[in-house]
Amino acid sequence: AQKVTQAQTEISVVEKEDVTLDCVYETRDTTYYLFWYKQPPSGELVFLIRRNSFDEQNEISGRYSWNFQKSTSSFNFTITASQVVDSAVYFCALTRDSTGTASKLTFGTGTRLQVTL
């Protein structure tokens, strides 16, 4: 069975601070994919990143960066110089590597990030 744990329920930071959202996963699969999604107050789910279990290189996209550590089964997400617009619930998710036509996402419980002025 697959499981994703986001231990931080809620984080509050002041604008311009850096913040890291933790994600720890469990899977018996040797190949799998990890994702991060953002759910702003308006409610939609926005895809941020997909990472293959074979690729442990860290990734940076603007103020966002992701640290994948297979040894600790973690896929953490850092926002540098946070902004009020970053306020949202962030979900980490896991799916097995499927050559099939569909694969279900197993989501963590989400971390609510509040960025204030």
Added chain:
Amino acid sequence: DTAVSQTPKYLVTQMGNDKSIKCEQNLGHDTMYWYKQDSKKFLKIMFSYNNKELIINETVPNRFSPKSPDKAHLNLHINSLELGDSAVYFCASSQIGNQPQHFGDGTRLSIL
């Protein structure tokens, strides 16, 4: 242009009624999904279809019946609505299994 669109955005109805939520995607994806997000924000998959064929069917009451008339549409029909069905229902689509799933804006279902 909206990639994955769901209608209606809000649905308020009484216990025992039957209702449908429609979903359409214009991304050219072959696979579509329904997820349920409960009041604690927990997201869980319900169904997945690939090119009109049911691929994933999680443990969902048979009051919920998905229907896919073509690969661009996946509708969700719910019979005999119960209080516990109150949630936000998200439709999503992807190219194949491990590709990113793109979500609609959600339908907030409230049962009175």
